[in-house]
Amino acid sequence: MSSTFSVPTSAPTLARLVGDTPVCWIGQPFTPPGRGFWAKLESANPGGLKDRPALHIVERARARGDLPPGAMIVESTSGTFGLGLALAGIVYGHPVTVVSDPGMETIVHRLLAAYGTRIDVVTRPHPVGGWQQARLDRVSELLTAHPRAYWPCQYDNPDNVDAYDGLAEELLSQLGGVDVLVCSVGTGGHSAGVAKTLRRHQGEMHLVGVDAVGSAIFGQPARTRLMRGLGSNIHPRNVAHGAFDEVHWVAPHEAVWACRTLAATHYTTGGWSVGAVTVVASWLARTLPPGTRIAAIFPDGPARYYTTIYDDAYCAEHDLRDRPPSDEPEEIKHPGEAEVTRWTRMVMR
Structure with a gap:
């Protein structure tokens, strides 16, 4: 038929x-x-408010050539933006690594893992900037180790x-x-x-x-x-x-x-x-x-x-x-x- x-x-x-x-x-x-x-x-939205910027940031980065096809996305997040990036990674075909800390809720950790996201957990806070700065420092290390990787930098990215x-x-x-x-x-x-x-x-x-x-x-x-x-x-x-x-x-x-x-x-x-x-x-x-x-x-x-x-x-x-x-x-x-x-x-x- x-x-x-x-x-x-x-x-x-x-x-x-x-x-x-x-x-x-x-x-x-x-x-x-x-x-x-x-x-x-x-x-x-499937993952909350930050699905919107995750999809938009990745789309614009691809259009500018900042994010090569298949390259890894690396970002610091306490959870919601990570869920958005997991969606964007599936939509556009990019592996995603999320840098978080022990405060990430178990349900978010398990969902990210189920969505194929790699979770990198920092183990101690920065003495001045706390967990947030510790996560950003770890992002810098990962970007050095993976030169093709893209950092959405949600804090500063217009x-x-x-x-x-x-x-x-x-x-x-x-x-x-x-x-x-x-x-x-x-x-x-x-x-x-x-x-x-x-x-x-x-x-x-x-x-x-x-x-x-x-x-x-x-x-x-x-x-x-x-x-x-x-x-x-x-x-x-x-x-x-x-x-x-x-x-x-x-x-x-x-x-x-x-x-x-x-x-x-x-x-x-x-x-x-x-x-x-x-x-x-x-x-x-x-x-x-x-x-x-x-x-x-x-x-x-x-x-x-x-x-x-x-x-x-x-x-x-x-x-x-x-x-x-x-x-x-x-x-x-x-x-x-x-x-x-x-x-x-x-x-x-």
């Missing part, structure tokens, strides 16, 4: 799984009736920023416009990229960054952090400091409360970044004028956090349970004014 059905090639089929993610309205109990914000659910044009366009289509954008900040890619495109289309737009207590990105001292996926011990060049109108720091117990409350009331939740962003976005929804269109980026879902945020024993060990944030953040005028230990706000301009 003849058929007109043709089998598609795997690469474009896989790549089409990324993007067109839904938005979800988040309201009570985080806000009074009639108030709330829109959450962009990037967990709907392609990371440009990768989020599509996400911004989706928000414009879904919401008709965004008055306030709330983003967690780690490498700085999605906050810079989404804000740049939104402002190009609609002019004024208020950008709110959400960082972790103990992160050095916005001038606080670097400390050991429980939260992964946001915050940094280094200063990524992709962080568009001048684009932010305000920044908030959130502590782990505040993010845990938000994640678990989201799960119980909205059947929508995620990791540290999702919890921290929810704390800030819900406060903005309570305090800004009614009708303000607030969009918050939820980078991932809950799966990789079953041994941390959603583990009662872990939360009890680190005193993270049943400690909701205050109704209002503390306020500082300059990062050198005080070392923050709980939800704190700083107006940038």
Whole structure:
């Protein structure tokens, strides 16, 4: 029997799984009736938010000739970008080596291995830059040993920023416009990229960054952090400091409360970044004028956090349970004014 059905090639089929993610309205109990914000659910991508930059960075590197056919990709990551690179490696036919540290969750480690990714784990933190700098030092060693290998350098690569044009366009289509954008900040890619495109289309737009207590990105001292996926011990060049109108720091117990409350009331939740962003976005929804269109980026879902945020024993060990944030953040005028230990706000301009 003849058929007109043709089998598609795997690469474009896989790549089409990324993007067109839904938005979800988040309201009570985080806000009074009639108030709330829109959450962009990037967990709907196969590996999360960073599928977008991983595919885009690899595609652009191949087009420029920076990434030869079949050459290895090497990158430092705590998890989500590694999952995106695993997808990009399969799509474009490149072996991937991810440099991580002992904090990588077991589920992420096993998924990366299942996707054919090699995981290189550093064993001790850098004395100044912590695990993040130790991973970067190991990347340098691997690049020396493999001269044809390509380093996406997600912290500094402008392609990371440009990768989020599509996400911004989706928000414009879904919401008709965004008055306030709330983003967690780690490498700085999605906050810079989404804000740049939104402002190009609609002019004024208020950008709110959400960082972790103990992160050095916005001038606080670097400390050991429980939260992964946001915050940094280094200063990524992709962080568009001048684009932010305000920044908030959130502590782990505040993010845990938000994640678990989201799960119980909205059947929508995620990791540290999702919890921290929810704390800030819900406060903005309570305090800004009614009708303000607030969009918050939820980078991932809950799966990789079953041994941390959603583990009662872990939360009890680190005193993270049943400690909701205050109704209002503390306020500082300059990062050198005080070392923050709980939800704190700083107006940038």
